[in-house]
Amino acid sequence: MGKLLCFPKCRFGRVFGWLQIMLGVLVIIVSISTLSRFYEAGFFLNKDDICRHFYSPIDNYEFIDFRSLKARVDEVLDKMESLQEKLESTLQRMDNIPKLEYKKFLKNEVIKPLYDAHIALRQIRMPRIDENDNTTLKEDPLINTFVIEEIRKYITPKENRVGKINIYGTEKIYNTVGHACVLMKKELEEYMDYEIGSYCKDDWILGQKLMINGCDPLPRRRCLTRASKLSLKPYPINESLWRIPEGRNVRWSNYQCRNFECLSSKNPKRGYSKCTGCFEMDKEKLKWVTNSSLPIDFTIKDVLGIKPGEMRIGLDFGFGTGTFAARMREENVTIVSTALNLGAPFNEMIALRGLVPLYVTLNQRLPFFDNTMDLIHTTGFMDGWIDLQLLDFILFDWDRVLRPGGLLWIDRFFCKRKDLDDYMYMFLQFRYRKHKWAIAPKSKDEVFLSALLEKPPRTL
């Protein structure tokens, strides 16, 4: 009886065993033949040899990113090696494996890695060599850094249909990613690992982590983003500006809180620390309208009064729930508010109030053209932690987008008292007209600085 039961299984095992051995041999043949092709192509020679090998008299080889090319070849080799080891060890314990497990093993441990390795090998881009042009060793930037097909598809420039020039007057479109994506390859690969057309994972927080760490811009994705199960229509604008929105319009899964009420400053486990109280409308309603005892707090009325009727559009570079933009809207000024979802759904909150959130980090050049904004207001985001050179690049960018006669409102910037001179120099270097300038103590060795500065005309 036992023997009879065993019979088909055992035979099956033997057949599969042979199949695996054959597969293993196949893998080895494929890898050897592919690699030998690489060898013929000169990829295992050192740099000078490669140079001679490819382009005997020419010396343009620095255009190829050999390091990333080598990394990719190494990656494929590693895959092949581990596959081989797995096959060998499975061969050893083969008799005890049931059929289903065989199938799973073949599918996950053999066919998938084989396929991946195959794709990876195929996708290594050889530099294009144009006989007539000694400069065209064309290698698309970054392309050989990544293995995941979707990332490679994204960063590969998309050439127009043959012979056509697009509206930009170029022959192809580059999709860009931040260069620090290279440092976060694993996370980026996780982010870009999805089935095209199906639902994305609920992983915006991974995307934000990538962005904050310099993988910014992030690649676009071809999966459907998740939304809250129950999306209610927003409140009308005459109500939405000053009302806590409907919490069910937000996906809460990556926050400590599960509703807007929980984000109150009284709750020590609210999950964010930067603008405590900014989800409480009674507190927010006091900002920029009530006279404060501190000279560093300017009111919107005072600021707009400096240039009556001139302020129409602007940027609030800060951290909060859009209250500055709400107040300005009441003054018929359109403000775009930067927001990151650091610990709370700031973007959703601003949008549900009927204002425009701009999801950008400090990393990026502002997506506005030169001399276009009437006003830049900044509060609560940059303070004394910021590197001076970074601040310098940011301030020059702000100067770029501000129009002549536009206002830069630095609102409660704070730093160590001993660093104040450095920062003051940064803010004053542009020789803006000083409308307001106030310093007040924050703590024993920290100070606040507020300033209202006007960009002068530049007649050059």
Ligand SMILES: *[C@@H]1O[C@H](CO)[C@@H](O)[C@H](O)[C@H]1NC(C)=O
């Ligand atoms: C290409 O090579 C020619 C002659 O070898 C040289 O004069 C020319 O400057 C090279 N072109 C570029 C763009 O380097």
Ligand SMILES: *[C@@H]1O[C@H](CO)[C@@H](O)[C@H](O)[C@H]1NC(C)=O
């Ligand atoms: C807001 O406007 C709508 C129609 O425009 C009106 O029915 C509603 O009463 C207004 N709400 C408030 C609080 O004024």
Ligand SMILES: *[C@@H]1O[C@H](CO)[C@@H](O)[C@H](O)[C@H]1NC(C)=O
């Ligand atoms: C704030 O102070 C200004 C003058 O300094 C005064 O005109 C204004 O009425 C005050 N506003 C409030 C709300 O107290």
Ligand SMILES: *[C@@H]1O[C@H](CO)[C@@H](O)[C@H](O)[C@H]1NC(C)=O
């Ligand atoms: C804003 O514009 C509306 C419509 O033009 C006008 O009725 C209102 O008085 C303006 N508000 C301010 C503060 O200028």
